Amino acid sequence: MEWAAAVIAVISAVIAAFSALYARNQAQSAKTSALATEQMAAIEAQRRHDELAPVWEEALRWAATTGGSWKVELRLKQGRLDHLVLEICDSPGIIFDVGRQASVVADRLERPGALQPGDSVPFWVKVSTAHERRLRLRVTASLEGKPWQPIVLPDSEVIAGVGEEP
Structure with a gap:
């Protein structure tokens, strides 16, 4: 029985580690996406500004x-x-x-x-x-x-x- 509890504890720790890595990866993806959105907004604002050029x-x-x-x-x-x-x-x-x-x-x-x-x-x-x-x-x-x-x-x-x- 102790052996089974130890295996379950190890499996739980591995799952928690993978969950933490996944969450970190998702946070980095969100930052990259936000940066890309900000860059696209800046490009669009510059395009609109250029369209109004005198x-x-x-x-x-x-x-x-x-x-x-x-x-x-x-x-x-x-x-x-x-x-x-x-x-x-x-x-x-x-x-x-x-x-x-x-x-x-x-x-x-x-x-x-x-x-x-x-x-x-x-x-x-x-x-x-x-x-x-x-x-x-x-x-x-x-x-x-x-x-x-x-x-x-x-x-x-x-x-x-x-x-x-x-």
Whole structure:
């Protein structure tokens, strides 16, 4: 009888050990599954964010203003955003008019605020007589604190007469 009780005790211990290993394996599988679910949710959120990426009209609109600066408008064609940064790059002789825009620092303009398709972003530039007949803008937009990759818009032809007093 003692022999049978000892065998049953050993079998019970082996079953308990296998149960513990199984439970541990299940816990690791649950962690792996949760991590995969989290990664899929992040990928899906990034995909949705990328679908909303702004698309800009290629042509900038130029208009003369007083005071030696030119008003330029960039129009949102598709997407939406709540923060915009414009930077003048590779455009010698063209700078933002810091006197007309409080949010300008040198060649960088920040614009918080929602934009929907069809909305325009006006900004003012000063153009010297030594400009190279093109304006190139780098645009960084974001929505809900998540920025898209900065893009460089196609060169915009500087209209005739720009660089002289409007």
